[in-house]
Amino acid sequence: MEIKLFNTMGRQKQVFEPIIPGEVKLYACGPTVYDYAHIGHFFAYVFVDTLVRMLKYNGLKVTHVMNITDVGHLTDDADEGEDKIERKAETEKKSVWEISEYYTKDFFDAMEKLNVEKPDIVCKATDHIEDMINLVKKIEENGYTYKTSDGIYFDTSKLQDYGKLAGLNIEGLKEGARVEKNPEKKNHTDFALWKFSPKDKKRQMEWKSPFGKGFPGWHIECSAMSMRYLGETFDIHTGGIDHIPVHHTNEIAQSEAATGKNFVSYWVHNNFITTNGEKMSKSKGNFYAMKDIEENKIDPLAIRYLFLTANYRTQLNFTWESAESAENTLNTLREHMRLLQEPDNRQSSFEKIEEYKQKFLGFINDDLNTPEALSLMWKLIREEKEISSKDKYELILDFDRVFGLKLNEIRIEEKIPEKIQKLIVDREEARENKNYEKADKIRDKIKEMGYDLQDAKDRVKVRKV
Numbered sequence: 036m037e038i039k040l041f042n043t044m045g046r047q048k049q050v051f052e053p054i055i056p057g058e059v060k061l062y063a064c065g066p067t068v069y070d071y072a073h074i075g076h077f078f079a080y081v082f083v084d085t086l087v088r089m090l091k092y093n094g095l096k097v098t099h100v101m102n103i104t105d106v107g108h109l110t111d112d113a114d115e116g117e118d119k120i121e122r123k124a125e126t127e128k129k130s131v132w133e134i135s136e137y138y139t140k141d142f143f144d145a146m147e148k149l150n151v152e153k154p155d156i157v158c159k160a161t162d163h164i165e166d167m168i169n170l171v172k173k174i175e176e177n178g179y180t181y182k183t184s185d186g187i188y189f190d191t192s193k194l195q196d197y198g199k200l201a202g203l204n205i206e207g208l209k210e211g212a213r214v215e216k217n218p219e220k221k222n223h224t225d226f227a228l229w230k231f232s233p234k235d236k237k238r239q240m241e242w243k244s245p246f247g248k249g250f251p252g253w254h255i256e257c258s259a260m261s262m263r264y265l266g267e268t269f270d271i272h273t274g275g276i277d278h279i280p281v282h283h284t285n286e287i288a289q290s291e292a293a294t295g296k297n298f299v300s301y302w303v304h305n306n307f308i309t310t311n312g313e314k315m316s317k318s319k320g321n322f323y324a325m326k327d328i329e330e331n332k333i334d335p336l337a338i339r340y341l342f343l344t345a346n347y348r349t350q351l352n353f354t355w356e357s358a359e360s361a362e363n364t365l366n367t368l369r370e371h372m373r374l375l376q377e378p379d380n381r382q383s384s385f386e387k388i389e390e391y392k393q394k395f396l397g398f399i400n401d402d403l404n405t406p407e408a409l410s411l412m413w414k415l416i417r418e419e420k421e422i423s424s425k426d427k428y429e430l431i432l433d434f435d436r437v438f439g440l441k442l443n444e445i446r447i448e449e450k451i452p453e454k455i456q457k458l459i460v461d462r463e464e465a466r467e468n469k470n471y472e473k474a475d476k477i478r479d480k481i482k483e484m485g486y487d488l489q490d491a492k493d494r495v496k497v498r499k500v
């Protein structure tokens with residue numbers, strides 16, 4: 036069945052066709068590791084994880100690469116301000132390496148709790164400085180750069196289609212540009228590929244390069260690492276919608292200026308999450324990390340469930356009430372998964388099972404419509420009469436390959452149904468009366484009901500088949 040994804044490049048749902056049939060090369064913009072991972076990250080990476088799971092569910096082989104930004108991301112997201120990690124190291128009186136290691140661990144701990152599968156390749160920016168220098172050299176050779184007193188810049192006016200991802204009106208941008216902080220920049224949209232170390236301050240992280248001692252710009256990191264592991268053109272690039280106008284626009288510009296080839300086929304962006312109806316910010320105190328989730332006694336998997344009830348392209352408003360309600364629903368689902376493991380006598384309709392499978396695939400392949408896929412699961416649980424408990428259980432476990440709610444860990448309690456218990460007593464009586472024929476018949480009946488009996492020395496062992 037075909038997969039459709041909303042491609043920001045072109046602003047429409049498109050049929051997904053990988054460059055190499057059967058294989059998907061996907062790059063996810065990773066976190067800048069200078070602070071605790073928060074609910075906005077959780078939303079973004081549960082989305083990426085669900086996307087990867089959906090692709091795999093379709094039988095595609097996925098190479099999932101994610102970067103860790105541990106240098107070069109400046110406080111104003113452009114080319115001004117301080118390096119976020121250097122600044123944090125200064126305030127915490129730690130080395131930049133300690134900072135990035137600590138928050139990288141925090142990020143992956145949180146991801147594990149959300150059952151987000153680790154990408155196939157996790158690459159740190161500081162491990163790929165040479166790749167970045169080589170890429171800047173290539174862009175320089177192709178004539179797209181110029182040097183200022185603080186770095187090597189990309190001349191966006193040299194690229195015909197600069198801003199195509201965001202649909203930027205470059206002329207309009209030029210006219211409306213606020214007073215440029217950096218008067219040496221030729222165009223408002225120009226950005227740094229390599230920044231020189233400041234003369235008045237010693238940076239903890241800096242590298243020698245043919246351009247001068249310094250550090251890479253944030254954007255060049257993603258271009259260099261994605262192309263290193265996935266090639267000059269690859270299938271999917273993800274990130275938050277906030278990356279569209281600058282970070283991803285600049286990734287495209289510098290990559291295509293370097294290679295002359297199309298950089299990425301599908302740009303897939305997740306929307307923002309707000310908390311309590313407001314944009315998250317530290318000053319408002321609505322900036323929730325995993326420890327806040329746990330302090331509020333919310334199961335992290337309930338957060339995952341909550342995210343699945345929204346489409347990744349719509350803005351999700353997180354409240355503690357919505358988290359609690361998602362947890363209640365998840366617990367009800369778990370209870371159903373327990374109940375469904377108790378056998379019933381219903382015969383399944385093969386056509387019905389197929390119908391559910393196809394519908395499920397239809398929903399998830401339609402730009403990851405997880406809300407509809409969840410509704411389908413609830414319809415199966417609550418309304419479907421033509422499918423047995425066992426087959427419902429199996430179907431839901433199959434759906435959970437995409438949902439990632441760990442439903443396979445829900446085990447039936449070792450409680451033997453009353454009916455079976457009564458039959459066991461009857462059989463014991465028959466055996467005591469040496470009526471072995473009757474005893475065997477009862478044993479067969481119990482077997483038909485899904486339980487196996489084993490006569491031990493002084494008691495009968497019962498096991499669910």
Ligand SMILES: [Zn+2]
Nearest residue numbers: 064065257282
């Ligand atoms: Zn990136």
